[in-house]
Each structure stands twice: as structure tokens, then as C-alpha cells.
Amino acid sequence: MLGVVYIQFMEMIKEKFSEDVLDDLLDEPSLSTGGAYTSVGYYDHTDIIKLVVALSKKTDIPVDDLVEAFGKHLFAALIDKYPMLAEDKTDALEMLESVDNSIHVEVHKLYPQAELPEFKCIRLSDTKLQMVYRSKRPFSILALGLIKGCAEHFGEQLTISHRNADSDDMFETHFDIEKVA
Incomplete structure (x- = not known):
């Protein structure tokens, strides 16, 4: 999975919850990268699943609700970064x-x-x-x-x-x- 997706997921967590919540999630011991992601990297998609499940447990928000909210956030972030995709x-x-x-x-x-x-x-x-x-x-x-x-x-x-x-x-x-x- 593209690193840019991970970066945007982390941005959403900081915006909607806090930097502390994000830090706690990135300390999850089962993450394949040890919690380090870059926008240009490629990562196993199971890490983002682990992060969403951990966020759900921490916030009592259902996984599907978090994933859907992330989809909305991701669309806005991608159009903000690449406005030419929607121009015409x-x-x-x-x-x-x-x-x-x-x-x-x-x-x-x-x-x-x-x-x-x-x-x-x-x-x-x-x-x-x-x-x-x-x-x-x-x-x-x-x-x-x-x-x-x-x-x-x-x-x-x-x-x-x-x-x-x-x-x-x-x-x-x-x-x-x-x-x-």
C-alpha cells in the first residue's frame, strides 16, 4: 500500500483525535515497520488494518465508521494535493x-x-x-x-x-x- 495513504491516515488521526493518540497507535508492537512510514514508501496493507482496529478500541468508534471517515479525508487530501485530477x-x-x-x-x-x-x-x-x-x-x-x-x-x-x-x-x-x- 502506498505510503501517502499511511501519511494521510496519520494526519486524520492528529486532526480528529490528537498527536498523543497517534503516538500511542504507532507504538503498536505488531506493526511491520515499527510505526515508521514515509509518503514515498510501500507498505503491507495489514499495518493500516492493525492501526484502524487499535484506533477503534481506543476511541470506541466502529472500524467501518473510521474507515469511511478516512475515505472522505483521503479524497479531500488527494484533491488538495493534486487539484488537476478534478479540474475538468x-x-x-x-x-x-x-x-x-x-x-x-x-x-x-x-x-x-x-x-x-x-x-x-x-x-x-x-x-x-x-x-x-x-x-x-x-x-x-x-x-x-x-x-x-x-x-x-x-x-x-x-x-x-x-x-x-x-x-x-x-x-x-x-x-x-x-x-x-
Whole structure:
């Protein structure tokens, strides 16, 4: 997993909780790096799972709620750092449609070793989109947070339903997304 994701997770913890909470989490003995991360590194995704679980225990906030909140935070942080990703997009659905064919292409230019999830989209109408998340990693709730963060960025309200269709070797979630007028 990209180091930039870890760095943004740590930023969210500092913003929403405190530097002390972050320091306590980074002392978790089972972390593969000993709690040291850089934005240009690549890390085992299980470390972020351990950090989220530890944060959930420390704050009594459910893991899924923390992961979704992180998705929203991550979207805003990435658009702040790379505003060109959203410059020519007119709405959230157009932005979401561009993930695989545009955004992930740019991510691979910056981080050639990145193992990114797939996002396949089918535009059902001007206001409806079906998006399928596929990954070797169990982060569909992070994807949900990113979708909600995208809606917030464009000042739009979306209704989102999702259902899992996981297989033995792949995590898959189908998102039905509709723009509320």
C-alpha cells in the first residue's frame, strides 16, 4: 500500500483525535515497520488494518465508521494535493467514472509499483452510476468513504447502496450511486 495513504491516515488521526493518540497507535508492537512510514514508501496493507482496529478500541468508534471517515479525508487530501485530477470534471459521477481510466493512470506515473483496486463503471442515466470495486484488499468501506468525499467536494448529495460479491481471491463490491436533485 502506498505510503501517502499511511501519511494521510496519520494526519486524520492528529486532526480528529490528537498527536498523543497517534503516538500511542504507532507504538503498536505488531506493526511491520515499527510505526515508521514515509509518503514515498510501500507498505503491507495489514499495518493500516492493525492501526484502524487499535484506533477503534481506543476511541470506541466502529472500524467501518473510521474507515469511511478516512475515505472522505483521503479524497479531500488527494484533491488538495493534486487539484488537476478534478479540474475538468463537472460533477461527482463524472469524477467517479474517471478513476480507472484517468486518475489511476496518473497515480501509476507517480507510483509505478502501486497495486491499485479496479473501479469499473456503468453510467445508467444522467443521475445514476453503477460502480464495481475489485481488489485483493478488503477496503470497500474506504471506497465508500472516497465516493462520499467526492460528493462533498462537488457539493452534491448522493444516495449510495452497496452489496458485496467477494470471491476466494478477490474483494468485490457493487455500488449503486444516484445523484439527488
